[in-house]
Amino acid sequence: MKRFNIISDKNPKSLKIKALFQKKIKKNALKKSNFTIVIGGDGFMLQTLKKNKDSKKSFYGVNSGNYGFLMNKFSFKNIIQNLNKSKLISISPLEMYVRNNKNQIKKHIAINEVSILRQSRQAASLSINNGSKKIIKKLVSDGVLVSTPAGSTAYNLSVHGPILSLNSKKLSISPISPFRPRRWKGKIVGDKSKIIIKNLNPKKRPISAVADNVEVRNAKNVTVKTNKKIKFNLLYDKNSSLQKKIKIEQLRKETS
Numbered sequence: 001m002k003r004f005n006i007i008s009d010k011n012p013k014s015l016k017i018k019a020l021f022q023k024k025i026k027k028n029a030l031k032k033s034n035f036t037i038v039i040g041g042d043g044f045m046l047q048t049l050k051k052n053k054d055s056k057k058s059f060y061g062v063n064s065g066n067y068g069f070l071m072n073k074f075s076f077k078n079i080i081q082n083l084n085k086s087k088l089i090s091i092s093p094l095e096m097y098v099r100n101n102k103n104q105i106k107k108h109i110a111i112n113e114v115s116i117l118r119q120s121r122q123a124a125s126l127s128i129n130n131g132s133k134k135i136i137k138k139l140v141s142d143g144v145l146v147s148t149p150a151g152s153t154a155y156n157l158s159v160h161g162p163i164l165s166l167n168s169k170k171l172s173i174s175p176i177s178p179f180r181p182r183r184w185k186g187k188i189v190g191d192k193s194k195i196i197i198k199n200l201n202p203k204k205r206p207i208s209a210v211a212d213n214v215e216v217r218n219a220k221n222v223t224v225k226t227n228k229k230i231k232f233n234l235l236y237d238k239n240s241s242l243q244k245k246i247k248i249e250q251l252r253k254e255t256s
Helices: 012-027 042-051 079-085 242-255
Strands: 004-008 035-040 058-063 087-091 094-100 105-110 113-118 124-130 133-141 143-147 170-176 187-190 195-199 207-211 214-216 219-226 232-236
Touching: 004 012, 012 035, 012 079, 035 042, 042 058, 094 113, 094 207, 094 214, 105 207, 105 214, 113 124, 113 219, 124 143, 133 143, 133 170, 133 187, 143 195, 207 219
Parallel strands: 004 035, 035 058, 058 232
Antiparallel strands: 087 232, 094 105, 094 219, 113 143, 113 207, 124 133, 124 195, 143 170, 170 187, 195 219, 207 214
C-alpha cells in the first residue's frame, strides 16, 4: 500500500488543485510512498514542516500562492510524472534560544532565517559573537538577520545579504539598515557556528527575535545555531530544484 496524503490551505485555488490531485492520483499509480503533498504558498509550507519536524516523511510542495520559492509549479498534465521523477533534498533548520527581560528562555526553529528587530523608534544596539570570537563589538541598526542557504533568497536578499548555495554549509549574518558602522556588510560563517547576539541596551532599545514568523519580544540575548538533528525532506521536480532556483537568483543578482 502506497502511503501519502494531501493537505492544502483554505483558499479556493488551493482547494481546487487538491481536488484535481485526488482525481488524478486515483486513476494512476505512484512510485513514491510515505510523502505529503502540500498545496499553498511558502508560508503554509513552513508552517507544515514545523508541525511535522519529527516526521520522517517527504514533502512535495505545490504553489498556489505568489512566488512559491519552496514549492513546485502546478501542472495538471504532468502531475504523476513530476511526482514519480521528483528529487529529494534535505535541509536542517536554525534553532533560536531567546532569553527575555524576565529571564525566561524561549526556543523556536527557523527554516529561512532568524531576524533580530528593533522594537521601538530607537535603533537596536547589538554585539555579535561566533562562540567566544567577536564578530562585531557594537552594531547600531534596525536589526540583523541570520539566514540559512534555503532562506538566503528571502528576507536576507531584500536587505542585500549574500545568496548562499544550498550545499555551501554556510550561514549569512546580514545587518538591517546599519547606522554604525555604516558600511558593515555582514559576515558569512560556517553552519556549525554558535551565533550569540546580545542587546547592549535592553531598557532603552528593546528588540524582538523572530524565527521565520514566530516572534519573541523584549529579548536580552539570542543564540542561533543549526540543528543538524532535524532534517526536512523536500521533493522537487527535475527541472525546478531548490538548487536551481537559488542559482537563478544568484545570476539575477549579478546582472541586475
